[in-house]
Amino acid sequence: MTTTRTTTGIILAVFLFGLTNAQFKCPEKNGYFPDPIQCDLYYHCSRGVSEEKLCPDGLLFDDTNPSHERCDTSVNVECGDRTELQEPQPTKGCPRANGFFRHYDQGVCDKFINCIDGVPNELPCPPGLIYDDTKSTCAWPTESVRKDCTQSKKDALEDGFSCPDGEVTLPNGRTQPHPTFPHPDDCQKFYICRNGVIPQHGSCPAGTVYNDVNFKCDDPESVPGCENWYEEDDKKPKKS
Known part of the structure; x- marks a missing residue:
């Protein structure tokens, strides 16, 4: 009785597999085409006959070019209505293999x-x-829609400077990716905020000062309050 049931189950599985494969009709005689339901399942059509194929676990079939057989990550593949996926093959640290x-x-x-x-x-x-x-x-x-992460405490330099919130816009209207800010006491120095959040020191070449209008090192005469910066510096007593 058990043998009969097992045999029947195998026959049914083979029948269903063949039926599923037979139901896919090649849009063209040759090429690679997506399954309409499962995003990591696709078919290779050769002379109008389809062969079922499956991407490695975690990768999705890229259907943008029927001439190319390509599986890629979800970053590069838009599944649309193809929402089903194969059973995952997890390992330690990996929900899926790829x-x-x-x-x-x-x-x-x-x-x-x-x-x-x-x-x-x-x-x-x-x-x-x-x-x-x-x-x-x-x-x-x-x-981000992720709610389990909060911004950590801002990084600060030894003099207490930390990057202010908000974007900095350049004179041409573009956002400055690594905004700069003037030093409160030294015309030659300035601060750089990498990606807007990581502060570090910056310094203009000798003879120039930081201009917080155009965000560049400039002639002292062009920066109000710093016109005589190097003249005043020459008057300072030299260290022996």
Whole structure:
């Protein structure tokens, strides 16, 4: 009785597989075409006959060019209505064998995991950004839907400077990716905010001063309050 049931089950599975494969009709005689339901499933059509194929776990079929057989990460593939996926093949640190994922340490927001064939590789986000797993990319905390991460305490230099909030716009209307700010006491010096959040010191070449209007090093005569900066510096007593 058990043997009969097992045999019947195998026959049914083979029948269903053949039926599913037979139901796919090649749009063209030759090429690679997506399954209408499953995003990592596709078909190779040769002379009008289809062969079912499956992307490696975690990768999705890119259907933009029927002449190319390509599986890629979700960052580069738009599935649309093809929402189904194969059963995951997880390993330690990897929810699926391939792809980008949230860090396995829930308290780590500024790093993420790139899994390749089940092997996790830890990667950092740029300064100030957190990993947004809904987009599989790093994003500013204010632009991310991830609610379990909060911005850490601002970095500050030894003199107390920390990068102010908000974007800085250049005279041409573009946002300054690494904004600069004047030093309160030294015309030649200024501050740089890498990615708008990491502060560091900057200094203009000798003979020039920082201009906070055009965000560049300039002639002292062009910067109000710093016209005589180097003349005053020459009058300072030299250290022996």
